[in-house]
Amino acid sequence: ETGVTQSPTHLIKTRGQQVTLRCSSQSGHNTVSWYQQALGQGPQFIFQYYREEENGRGNFPPRFSGLQFPNYSSELNVNALELDDSALYLCASTYDSSSPLHFGNGTRLTVT
Amino acid sequence: QQQVKQSPQSLIVQKGGISIINCAYENTAFDYFPWYQQFPGKGPALLIAIRPDVSEKKEGRFTISFNKSAKQFSLHIMDSQPGDSATYFCAASEAYSGAGSYQLTFGKGTKLSVIP
Numbered sequence: 317e318t319g320v321t322q323s324p325t326h327l328i329k330t331r332g333q334q335v336t337l338r339c340s341s342q343s344g345h346n347t348v349s350w351y352q353q354a355l356g357q358g359p360q361f362i363f364q365y366y367r368e369e370e371n372g373r374g375n376f377p378p379r380f381s382g383l384q385f386p387n388y389s390s391e392l393n394v395n396a397l398e399l400d401d402s403a404l405y406l407c408a409s410t411y412d413s414s415s416p417l418h419f420g421n422g423t424r425l426t427v428t
Numbered sequence: 429q430q431q432v433k434q435s436p437q438s439l440i441v442q443k444g445g446i447s448i449i450n451c452a453y454e455n456t457a458f459d460y461f462p463w464y465q466q467f468p469g470k471g472p473a474l475l476i477a478i479r480p481d482v483s484e485k486k487e488g489r490f491t492i493s494f495n496k497s498a499k500q501f502s503l504h505i506m507d508s509q510p511g512d513s514a515t516y517f518c519a520a521s522e523a524y525s526g527a528g529s530y531q532l533t534f535g536k537g538t539k540l541s542v543i544p
Contacts, residue, residue, distance in 0.1 A: 320471070349531065358434075358517050358534030359472065372531050406471050416462065417532065419471035 320420035322407050328426045329397050337392045337423045339407030348390040349417065350382060351406040359406055365390060394425075402427045431455050434518050434535025441542050447505040449538045451518035454499065458520040460530065463492065463503045466515045466537075475516070476503070508542045515539050 321340045329335050341348050347366045351359035361374035365384035379395040388409070394401055404424050408417040433452045441447045451461075459480055464472035478485045478492040478501065485492045491504040505512055515537045521530040 351532075356537075358432075358519075358536050359532070361531040361533070364531060374531065408471075416474045416477065419464075419473070421469065421471045 320407055320409050320418050322405075322420040322423050324423060325421070326424045326426075328428060331397055331399060331427055333397050334393065334395045335397060335425060337394075337405050337407075337425070339390045339392070339409075339420060341388045341390065341407075341409035342418050345409035345411050345418070346388055347410050347412070348384055348388065349408045349410075350390070350392045351408065351419075352376070353404040353406055353422070355403070362392070397427045399427050401425065431533045432518060432520050432535045434538060436538060437536070438539045439541070441508045441540065443508065443510060443542055443544050445508050445542075447503075447508045447512070447540055447542070449503045449516055449518070449540070450500065451502065451520075451535050452498075452500045453520050455520070455522070455533075456499070457522045458533075460521045461492070461494065461501050462519050462532070463490075464517045464519060464534075466517065472517060505540075508540075510542045510544055513540055513542050 320342050323338045349364040350362040353359040362376050364372040368384045381393045383391045404422040406419050406422045408419045410417050435450050462477035463475045465475045466472045476487050476490045478494050480496050489506045494501045517537045518535045519532040521532050
């Protein structure tokens with residue numbers, strides 16, 4: 317059973333640019349969530365997708381958007397990057413509300 | 429608004445000792461309380477979790493104690509080992525009645541160092 321995989325592992329972007337991060341859910345998992353983890357902080361919930369529909373969103377502006385595909389893989393898109401967007405972006409997947417969240421190792425985004 | 433407060437920020441324990449990390453929450457709708465372990469360069473990994481219908485859960489050297497009236501829960505690591513050195517996060521989520529899963533609210537983390 318493969319776990320949650322994320323790509324790329326590291327990324328450097330310039331303020332104002334756009335970025336797309338990718339996630340492959342663990343096999344059989346139909347729910348994917350994205351979290352932002354700033355340095356020295358706990359992860360913060362961005363949003364969640366279930367069967368290709370967003371069904372939960374944290375306190376993040378609309379320039380953070382996502383997609384989930386029929387194979388349950390997912391993308392996180394961030395437009396108009398700001399310096400404060402520099403963080404580790406974590407993808408997590410699960411099967412249902414009675415199952416634990418499984419996290420990937422994240423994408424480290426640096427905005428200069 | 430920090431809904432889950434975690435302490436201490438850092439902890440140094442001798443090998444073989446007991447590590448204790450505490451968390452307090454405000455939202456009485458929370459009903460799932462997991463602990464995650466994170467090593468540098470890795471994502472968080474679920475260690476142990478509890479629901480409020482029990483006051484304690486033990487898995488190997490790891491125990492969660494839960495006090496619903498005080499809105500507090502803690503992680504105890506018995507016989508701490510150098511390999512336990514990592515950052516530990518408590519988290520909480522509300523009961524999810526809709527399709528799919530739940531959103532976790534994390535504490536700020538505790539960096540545990542176990543010295544030989």
